[in-house]
Amino acid sequence: MKQRSLRRRLIALGAVAIVGLAACGGSDDAADEATDDTTDEAAETVSGLGNECTTGKTLVEGKLTIATGNPAYEPWVVGDAPESKEGFEAAIAYGVAGEMGFSEENIVWVRTSFDEAIQPGAKNFDFNLQQYSITDERKATVSFSDPYYSTNQALVAFGDSAVATATSVSELKGLKFGAQAGTTSLEFITSVIQPDAAPFAYDDNAGAKAALEAKQIDAIVVDLPTALYISAVEIEGSKVVGQFPASDVAPGDDFGMVFDLDNPLVECVNVALSRMRDLTYELMSIEETWLADYTGAPVISLD
Amino acid sequence: MVLVAVLVFVPRMPRWDRVKKSFFDVDQMGDSLPRLIDAFWLDVKIFAWTTPAIFALALLIALARNSRSPALFPIRALAAAYTDVMRGVPVILWIYLVGFGVPGLGIARPFNSPLLWGSVALAMTYSGYVAEVFRAGIDSVHESQRAAARSLGLSSTQTMRHVVLPQAIRRVVPPLLNDLVSLQKDVALVSLIGPIEILRQAGIDKSKFANFTPFVVAALIFLSVTIPLTRLTDYLWQRERRRTSGTRVAA
Secondary structure, three states: OHHHHHHHHHHHHHHHHHHHHHHHHHHHHHHHHHHHHHHHHHHHHOOEEOOOOOOOOOOOOOOEEEEEOOOOOOOOOHHHOHHHOOOHHHHHHHHHHHHOOEOHHHEEEEEOOHHHHOOOOOOOOOEEOOOOEOOHHHHOOEEEOOOOEEEOEEEEEEOOOHHHHOOEHHHHOOOOEEEEOOOHHHHHHHHHHOOOOOOEEEOOHHHHHHHHHOOOOOEEEEEHHHHHHHHHHHOOOEEEEEEOOOOOOOOOEEEOOEEEOOOOHHHHHHHHHHHHHHHOOHHHHHHHHHOOOOOOOOEOEOO | OHHHHHHHHHHHOOOHHHHHHHHOOHHHHHHHHHHHHHHHHHHHHHHHHHHHHHHHHHHHHHHHHOOOOHHHHHHHHHHHHHHHHHHHOOHHHHHHHHHHHHHHOOOOOOOOOHHHHHHHHHHHHHHHHHHHHHHHHHHHOOHHHHHHHHHOOOOHHHHHHHHHHHHHHHHOHHHHHHHHHHHHHHHHHHHHHOOOOHHHHHHHHHHHHOOOHHHHHHHHHHHHHHHHHHHHHHHHHHHHHHHHOOOOOOO
8 A cells, every 4th residue: 555655646746747847848948039039139230249150059159269279379379369369370260250240359268288179078169279280080079160271291400400401301211300299290200201210299399399409309390380480480590491292191281270079160160261261361361461471481302 | 896887887878889989999999009019118118227227326315314424414414305306396397307408408419318318307206205215114124133233243334235224125115116106107207208108109199080099008008017017026025925924824
């Protein structure tokens, strides 16, 4: 008897719960619709909170959360302060945000390490830009925007070293190389240059630079704009030995913004990027402003 | 009980499939294994050449701290300061400071190698810890042993060499092994200044394939060395105990 009454009570409880849930569900829907309506209107009437495309797709409604490196390096972000809009990637980020209808006060900057952002898992940013090369392996865990910049790998060494005059990869075999771990630059060393001695890998470019200055390595491989910046500003006496041409083994590096996998915001950013490329030519003018003209950098043949 | 619970419930968790794919991908294991074993060889080498250096340095420091002549006070103070500073600063900082700093002074190759200076940094910090272990061992030898040795006509150096140290070192084998196991893992920190050893290689593979399986493989490789090593030392230790202590009391 006892058991039975317990069961009855449970059934009764269940019924109440279901009714309760249904009621909740109803009111929730109503609330959702209400908020949807208001935000839609807001997007149309109040400017600076995004456009139709971005509605409901950002981490925080009406705000655009952008991530960059910690620290962020020049010439990509000047003085580690992306809020200043100075530097190539900072300018690109503000350009894209503007195209998508976000005003400057609605842009939130966060920082991540390079590795962290391309791991599987939830992201604390809408998109992340710190010279991520678009690769097929990475596409399995994150989504990329269309490229906002294309570059080649380049070699930096001291101007007075034997490497400085190298013109082909075959002359580089006997050297000691360094690059940032987990980058396409390190991959380039092991798969294309294939030096006799194992390369060194560092957490960031700062490590590679320290090792170059300590003469622990003969040369570092980085993307060309970074190479130009390092040689011109950061390491006295160093020079860009040359850039490596894009090839089948090592296609040039296309930089894309990183998103959480299958984030629908990618489309909106791609629309913004294509407008900046083909309509307003903003992409080109940003590049001219922040990146050195490198047409003069010699090419190192892959033979 | 806990093990059974883990085996039964973890595969039933909602996102187990994703975790399984990113941590226990069998294809990825096969792909990474040869590269990781190659890279592990470097860890073994660093471990092999730093260990003797650590023991030698640590013993010197322990002896310096245990010196008793009043005239040697500065040496005692220096040894104490050394252990304080070495143990008080994180290993990782020493590796950066010594690994990039010293070669940055302009030393020529091959003496600016990050392997060399990374090992020096490891030897510096670990000798601080190991010196304290030795000192504890030396202090644990009863004063009467010294008194007896001296009364037999042994000098203080002979007493230390033939009476105190043999007993002291035997007593501190377990804590020493503890430090060695810890060292064996900290060897991986040398990768911060360049050399690609197993953890760095696993990190590179992880970034390339966006999969954490290489780390799991690296962990298994570490375990495959540390566990047999610990068992062997345990066995030697037990044998030594049986040999030197009297009848064993049953439970």
